[in-house]
Amino acid sequence: MESMGGTQMKDLFQGVYAGRKVLVTGHTGFKGSWLCLWLQELGATVAGFSLDSPSEPSHWDLLGLPIVDGRGDIRDETLFKKFVKDFQPEIVFHLAAQPIVRESYRKPLETFSSNVMGSLIVYDACRECDSVQAVVSITTDKVYENREWCWGYRENDPLGGHDPYSASKACADIATTSWRRSFWPPAEYGKTHHVLMATARAGNVIGGGDWALDRLVPDLMRATMTGREAIIRNPRSTRPWEHVLEPLSGYLLLGEHLWEGHTDMAQAWNFGPASEGVCDVGTVVEMLRESLPGLQCRVEEQSSAPHEAGLLTLDCSLAHRELQWFPVWDGKPCFAHTAEWYRAFLDGGRVISLEQLQSYVKEARRGQRIWTGSVLL
Ligand SMILES: NC(=O)c1ccc[n+]([C@@H]2O[C@H](COP(=O)([O-])OP(=O)(O)OC[C@H]3O[C@@H](n4cnc5c(N)ncnc54)[C@H](O)[C@@H]3O)[C@@H](O)[C@H]2O)c1
Structure with missing residues (x-):
């Protein structure tokens, strides 16, 4: 794979990731x-x-990264703890989870x-591992108690969740807060401990390389690959859609702040699209x-289908104001880049993830996103 003039990429996020040991669960x-791919x-x-x-197919296998x-x-405590001890990570991004709503109805205990x-x-x-200094735990917009109202949920809204997936992530989010308060309180940072921990709640993430079952875009792409018609269950369900690189830029920015010891960043954050990215399933299909x-x-609307939220949006004012984090490929570009990835793969088996990452970074630089090091005017 062609690399983007190394130093430029390594300078992003104040250069904190260059040479740093980073653990990703759910890689x-x-x-x-x-x-x-981005960390590499x-x-x-x-x-x-x-x-x-x-x-x-598997995006991970297609990338063939040398990591x-x-x-x-992760529930195999002995195995996982040994792995962490052997690697001695400095920053940890925790993504491993059972993330599919329908699967959570089939396997609630496992979820x-x-x-x-x-x-x-x-x-x-x-x-138990002294090298760790920053932990970013990934949850979802579905952690909020959904009232089916038109306003976006804020980080201080009550958590809840109807289906087992949403409720399990809300439980994990509460457990994260408890862990932070009990073991890594920001006020004690640098005195009794040296770890800062935050939660990142993203919207409905799409992008090339997702082949999960029971997710809209992968279902559509699988059908296209085999020349079949895809079945749409809830055409009017409205979600905050965002390209995968958007929340990742938020997670990396948050990781940078935690690593730098900014104690006020050790809390929950929403990373969702601006209004352009909030639309219903029918609009996504058209785009x-x-x-x-x-x-x-x-x-094919199914009256007996398990419950899924109808309307869900995120209020990201906190990330905009305090982190200066903003989307780059909001709305149309998000869908266009997603379709472009699958078209390249379906037409010629090409994996254009690195090219897409490079264009995303270029666009972010042009838009003076803070994590690119560009000065905001
Ligand atoms: N994709 C989305 O729209 C979205 C939106 C918001 C939040 N999230 C969250 O982001 C994270 C990643 O989601 P994704 O879309 O990449 O899902 P995915 O299903 O593609 O990946 C899940 C990863 O977790 C691993 N995993 C699952 N259970 C595990 C276990 N018990 N032990 C070790 N590894 C395990 C899987 O092997 C895989 O690597 C999840 O925490 C999910 O809840 C996803």
């Missing part, structure tokens, strides 16, 4: 694989720990156990079809 998954380009020494890739590839279950107890084992391993005209689907 074989959709978001984890993109995060490892930033010059970090990266290790991943996960179960095998949840899908075939430490640890396999196992709660992976997402809650799994997270606690990750935190405990970090507590993707602009770049993938072969995409065929039909609506």
